Amino acid sequence: MPRNTTLAAAVLLPLLVAACGTPQDRCISRNTGEYRTVSGLLAEVEGNLARGYAWEERQVIRDRLTQCRAYARDRDGRVVATYEPCWRDYVDVERYRVPIDPAAEQRKRDNLAARQAALAGQAKAVVQACQAAFPEDQG
Structure with a gap:
């Protein structure tokens, strides 16, 4: 070059x-x-x-196990935040080869x-x- x-x-x-x-x-x-x-x-x-070859990118939606905030009442009736496992979608960028x-x-x-x-x-x-x-x- x-x-x-x-x-x-x-x-x-x-x-x-x-x-x-x-x-x-x-x-x-x-x-x-x-x-x-x-x-x-x-x-x-x-x-x-x-x-x-060339590189191209695409967006892929994937699931991820994470902690989600949930609200519950304790014995005294107060609202408290708790964290529970949950699945969330996230967008990932994936590179792949393309022939030229x-x-x-x-x-x-x-x-x-x-x-x-x-x-x-x-x-x-x-x-x-x-x-x-x-x-x-x-x-």
Whole structure:
């Protein structure tokens, strides 16, 4: 998986900091969403090609034995909480393998890589503009 790590590091490093919430970070995050989305999809497709299959998720409802609160009256007639075993449903997320068409995945990878390259210059310019508009102390 050859990548231009210098460009990726220059563009992605400020994007990773975007979750912090400074004005500069918010500016970068707000204006580089498509680049981040394409980069994430590209990483997913490259992982699928490396493994030879894709991962998908589904929700499964399962039963779990747990403690449930019940109310009863004691000898004095006061209401007291008791805990009794009971079955409760819960939703579990299950990952499973899905076969892929390698040729289709390679075409998808090539298209996403081209789109990422097209967006990289714009994202780099946005990062520089946000850094100029909202300078931060380096201390």
